[in-house]
Amino acid sequence: xxxxxxxxxxxxxxxxxxxxxxxxxxxxxxxxxxxxxxxxxxxxxxxxxxxxxxxxxxxxxxxxxxxxxxxxxxxxxxxxxxxxxxxxxxxxxxxxxxxxxxxxxxxxxxxxxxxxxxxxxxxxxxxxxxxxxxxxxxxxxxxxxxxxxxxxxxxxxxxxxxxxxxxxxxxxxxxxxxxxxxxxxxxxxxxxxxxxxxxxxxxxxxxxxxxxxxxxxxxxxxxxxxxxxxxxxxxxxxxx
Amino acid sequence: xxxxxxxxxxxxxxxxxxxxxxxxxxxxxxxxxxxxxxxxxxxxxxxxxxxxxxxxxxxxxxxxxxxxxxxxxxxxxxxxxxxxxxxxxxxxxxxxxxxxxxxxxxxxxxxxxxxxxxxxxxxxxxxxxxxxxxxxxxxxxxxxxxxxxxxxxxxxxxxxxxxxxxxxxxxxxxxxxxxxxxxxxxxxxxxxxxxxxxxxxxxxxxxxxxxxxxxxxxxxxxxxxxxxxxxxxxxxxxxxxxxxxxxxxxxxxxxxxxxxxxxxxxxxxxxxxxxxxxxxxxxxxxxxxxxxxxxxxxxxxxxxxxxxxxxxxxxxxxxxxxxxxxxxxxxxxxxxxxxxxxxxxxxxxxxxxxxxxxxxxxxxxxxxxxxxxxxxxxxxxxxxxxxxxxxxxxxxxxxxxxxxxxxxxxxxxxxxxxxxxxxxxxxxxxxxxxxxxxxxxxxxxxxxxxxxxxxxxxxxxxxxxxxxxxxxxxxxxxxxxxxxxxxx
Numbered sequence: 001x002x003x004x005x006x007x008x009x010x011x012x013x014x015x016x017x018x019x020x021x022x023x024x025x026x027x028x029x030x031x032x033x034x035x036x037x038x039x040x041x042x043x044x045x046x047x048x049x050x051x052x053x054x055x056x057x058x059x060x061x062x063x064x065x066x067x068x069x070x071x072x073x074x075x076x077x078x079x080x081x082x083x084x085x086x087x088x089x090x091x092x093x094x095x096x097x098x099x100x101x102x103x104x105x106x107x108x109x110x111x112x113x114x115x116x117x118x119x120x121x122x123x124x125x126x127x128x129x130x131x132x133x134x135x136x137x138x139x140x141x142x143x144x145x146x147x148x149x150x151x152x153x154x155x156x157x158x159x160x161x162x163x164x165x166x167x168x169x170x171x172x173x174x175x176x177x178x179x180x181x182x183x184x185x186x187x188x189x190x191x192x193x194x195x196x197x198x199x200x201x202x203x204x205x206x207x208x209x210x211x212x213x214x215x216x217x218x219x220x221x222x223x224x225x226x227x228x229x230x231x232x233x234x235x236x237x238x239x240x
Numbered sequence: 241x242x243x244x245x246x247x248x249x250x251x252x253x254x255x256x257x258x259x260x261x262x263x264x265x266x267x268x269x270x271x272x273x274x275x276x277x278x279x280x281x282x283x284x285x286x287x288x289x290x291x292x293x294x295x296x297x298x299x300x301x302x303x304x305x306x307x308x309x310x311x312x313x314x315x316x317x318x319x320x321x322x323x324x325x326x327x328x329x330x331x332x333x334x335x336x337x338x339x340x341x342x343x344x345x346x347x348x349x350x351x352x353x354x355x356x357x358x359x360x361x362x363x364x365x366x367x368x369x370x371x372x373x374x375x376x377x378x379x380x381x382x383x384x385x386x387x388x389x390x391x392x393x394x395x396x397x398x399x400x401x402x403x404x405x406x407x408x409x410x411x412x413x414x415x416x417x418x419x420x421x422x423x424x425x426x427x428x429x430x431x432x433x434x435x436x437x438x439x440x441x442x443x444x445x446x447x448x449x450x451x452x453x454x455x456x457x458x459x460x461x462x463x464x465x466x467x468x469x470x471x472x473x474x475x476x477x478x479x480x481x482x483x484x485x486x487x488x489x490x491x492x493x494x495x496x497x498x499x500x501x502x503x504x505x506x507x508x509x510x511x512x513x514x515x516x517x518x519x520x521x522x523x524x525x526x527x528x529x530x531x532x533x534x535x536x537x538x539x540x541x542x543x544x545x546x547x548x549x550x551x552x553x554x555x556x557x558x559x560x561x562x563x564x565x566x567x568x569x570x571x572x573x574x575x576x577x578x579x580x581x582x583x584x585x586x587x588x589x590x591x592x593x594x595x596x597x598x599x600x601x602x603x604x605x606x607x608x609x610x611x612x613x614x615x616x617x618x619x620x621x622x623x624x625x626x627x628x629x630x631x632x633x634x635x636x637x638x639x640x641x642x643x644x645x646x647x648x649x650x651x652x653x654x655x656x657x658x659x660x661x662x663x664x665x666x667x668x669x670x671x672x673x674x675x676x677x678x679x680x681x682x683x684x685x686x687x688x689x690x691x692x693x694x695x696x697x698x699x700x701x702x703x704x705x706x707x708x709x710x711x712x713x714x715x716x717x718x719x720x721x722x723x724x725x726x727x728x
Binding site: 038 | 573
């Protein structure tokens with residue numbers, strides 16, 4: 001099977017965009033760096049989780065690429081540690097496509113994942129998709145209000161009961177997509193396409209896990225969501 | 241695999257033959273326990289009842305006889321004394337006797353017999369008794385049936401007056417007593433048997449419960465919950481079973497986990513170098529134009545075979561997941577027409593014509609779209625290898641006739657190749673199968689896991705796959721996947 005559809009509408013200029021790749025295998029690290037540099041990105045490297053934490057503080061990359069199997073601090077732990085004070089887009093790389101690894105990686109805070117071996121072009125497409133800015137919801141909509149939930153797309157701000165929420169870029173874009181047509185049901189496929197740029201064969205678990213994460217932030221009671229509602233068999237919608 | 245003879249079956253040949261005749265072996269363990277308990281209770285209670293009855297009967301009779309005989313002697317002496325003083329007053333004598341319980345006295349004196357009632361003549365006495373008393377001059381007693389009722393007759397010779405004294409005593413009351421005792425005993429035996437059966441039922445449940453627990457645990461393990469164990473028990477008889485079962489379950493779990501870990505480790509070990517190859521090849525391809533012509537040709541070979549190697553590794557890992565039974569489908573409801581078009585679009589021949597019949601177009605399948613797309617892609621690869629890229633066609637239809645309910649959908653991939661001979665149609669789905677046309681395949685292409693994986697994927701989706709001739713005598717093979725489908 002060929003790689004999934006990775007059409008990305010908005011073009012992100014790689015120039016000046018820094019990528020931190022965290023990978024313990026030196027040969028993979030070097031070859032991936034070369035391939036990514038060919039694509040025009042600026043690449044920093046780290047061989048371990050601990051080194052990645054330092055490199056992250058030093059270079060403030062725009063995207064982090066994390067291999068799950070790392071000696072010492074593993075990929076999940078690194079991901080959680082970065083997530084504590086950053087909304088940087090994170091791509092997990094796994095050699096095992098088991099349900100467990102993928103879902104655990106996404107729940108640790110990753111925005112997307114790739115399975116080894118991937119084509120570096122594919123990785124570039126993923127990075128571009130993650131770096132796209134949230135589209136403004138439409139002219140004249142400076143502020144969208146859903147009960148106690150307020151979204152200010154232009155400023156990238158979300159407030160719940162007047163308090164500022166910290167959303168990752170992907171969570172924010174997911175929320176903005178849902179907010180673009182309040183009350184409309186979005187299928188998993190359309191969210192996969194709009195937020196991640198995946199086609200028909202994209203992994204629906206990306207949507208499910210991100211919706212779950214989003215709910216822990218925008219819902220007073222995530223177990224009984226009032227804003228981000230599941231419509232059985234159809235998808236999700238945003239309501240007041 | 242070693243089979244273990246069920247212990248607890250009968251050992252002695254005679255008993256086994258007997259049990260065989262009763263066909264106990266055909267009954268379940270519980271029925272056998274119940275039956276054994278009931279049979280035991282029945283035999284025991286019947287034996288006790290019979291013994292009790294016999295004992296009661298003999299005791300009652302002995303007591304009655306002793307009393308009757310003692311009274312008869314008293315009466316005989318009284319009659320003898322009376323006869324000696326005045327032989328003419330026999331009837332008066334008789335009516336003056338102490339006669340408990342309906343006794344009938346009879347006196348024979350000087351060849352005449354006198355009784356209180358005319359119904360009681362000498363004729364009612366058995367001859368043997370009369371002979372012993374009258375002829376041998378001995379006192380005697382005898383039980384017999386008079387008019388169908390049990391009686392006791394006592395005869396005493398009146399030696400001083402050369403006569404005989406008889407007394408006939410009815411034993412009806414004893415029979416009545418014995419009858420009610422017998423009835424009670426039968427009732428008790430029936431109740432005991434029933435209780436035995438209930439006890440059997442209860443204990444069989446108790447006996448079978450650990451077996452039921454073990455069976456439930458075994459099913460749970462077979463269903464994939466490998467950490468299922470039996471509760472440890474204090475029961476000395478069950479401890480062995482529980483321990484052996486849990487040891488087996490642990491060994492199985494370890495083995496399955498080891499296999500899964502091995503697959504996972506192999507997966508990691510193989511994918512890491514492939515990652516380097518894939519990234520390095522992309523770097524080289526970006527500079528392909530800078531390379532000399534020979535190096536370009538070599539690079540092209542490298543690219544093609546790295547891709548093939550990558551596919552083979554993926555197939556190998558997937559098939560080992562099937563072998564380790566660790567495949568979990570990620571199912572979605574898919575519109576079959578849309579799915580097939582998308583699957584063809586990501587295959588090695590994205591331009592393959594797809595025809596979807598009107599009836600099939602609205603059908604929904606519950607499927608793992610990536611795995612099923614892989615199956616479609618593998619069939620397309622197979623068709624391309626055997627018939628060339630131009631002849632490949634994909635069609636989606638339903639097997640049902642017009643008007644019939646639709647339960648399945650058929651995805652067919654056809655090619656222009658030589659077709660598959662009947663005798664090889666099963667074989668082609670085996671791993672690394674090489675048919676007679678192996679030589680016609682492109683260099684090194686073909687023999688692999690593609691079709692074997694198609695079969696595994698389709699089977700896990702509850703469908704089947706086969707190969708047939710193309711319809712209407714057109715040369716070529718037609719691979720068909722049949723899947724359960726529903727109207728949307």
